[in-house]
Amino acid sequence: MTTAASLAGTAALVGDPARAAMLGALLDGRALTATELAFTAGITAPTASGHLGRLVAGRLLGVARQGRHRYFRLASPEVARMLESILVAAAEPVPEPPRATPRISPALREARTCYDHLAGRLGVGLADALVARGLIVLGEEAGEATEAGRAWLDAFGLPTEPARTRRLFCRPCLDWSERRPHLAGQIGAALCRRCEELGWIARVRDSRAVTVTPAGRRGFAEAFGLVLADDRDSGGTGLSGGLRGRSQGSALDPPKA
Incomplete structure (x- = not known):
């Protein structure tokens, strides 16, 4: 298949509204059944089965059997990256001072998963903190940990x-709501898992949103210099309107697990 034909075929798979809805539902890294995906897309089970077959054949989805159920998930992090890039290009800005922002629910904008790593204001804030303190260096397509960064990552419990x-060890991922990079790659996924292990974040059922726990507010402040508001002060989303960090030269402290 030629490059043009391959591009057109993939675009056609993503371009159908029902298939786009099902792909979007899998962007948090979960595996869902055909019945769940049919409900998400608002279509019948037989119709969903046909769409899912095309997505599997097109190598956008993988499928696994467990008992009498089949579970579908995105085929790879590269597929998730492609979908997030499409969201960046497709997001409609609205004239809202001080800058245009895409239409997005407050909870998703504050903190969410982007496949298997953290996004939204929280994800961008974590990336900013690591870069500002000289622990991570991010280029256009990839990044790396500095010598000081490797020591910090080890103390934090990360590879x-x-x-x-x-998969790249570290790379920037353009956040479609903040229009600035958050941290992806192997290290981004490990950071998300570590925050869950520490009890700093909790996933919201049937959503890509995550909430920051009281332990998380303390942990993110101590380890990353991010000041997070109490839920009561932020309308229940868990983050303040602006994430404030320590001064640029301050060192970050690994968590007290």
Whole structure:
């Protein structure tokens, strides 16, 4: 298949509204059944089955059997990255001072998962903190940990060397709501898992949104210099309107687990 035909075929798979809805539902990294995806897309089970078959054949979805159920999930982080990039290009800005912002629910904008890493204001704030303190260096397509960063990552309980996989160890991922990069790649996924292990974040059922726990507010302040508001002060979203960090030269402290 030629490059043009391959591009057109993939675009056609994503371009159908029902298939786009099902792909979007899987952007949080979960695996869902055909019945759940049919409900999400607002279509019948037989129709969903046909769409899912095309997405699997097009290598956008993977499928696994467990008992009598089949579970579908995005085929790879590269597929998730493609979908997030489409969201960046497709988001409609609205004239809202001090800058245009895409239409997005407050909870998703504050903190959410982008496949298997953190996004929204929280994800961008974490990336900013690591870069500002000289622990992570981000380029256009990839990033790396500095010598000081590797020591900090080790103390935080994160890997300091890339695993043997095609996936980049560290890379920027343009956040479609903030229009600035958050942290992706192996290290971004590990950071999200570590925050869950520490009890700093909790996933919201049937949503990509995550909430920051009381332990998380303390932890993010101590480890990253991010000041997070109490839920009662932020309309229940868990983050303040502006994430404030320590001064640029301040060191970050690993968490007290």
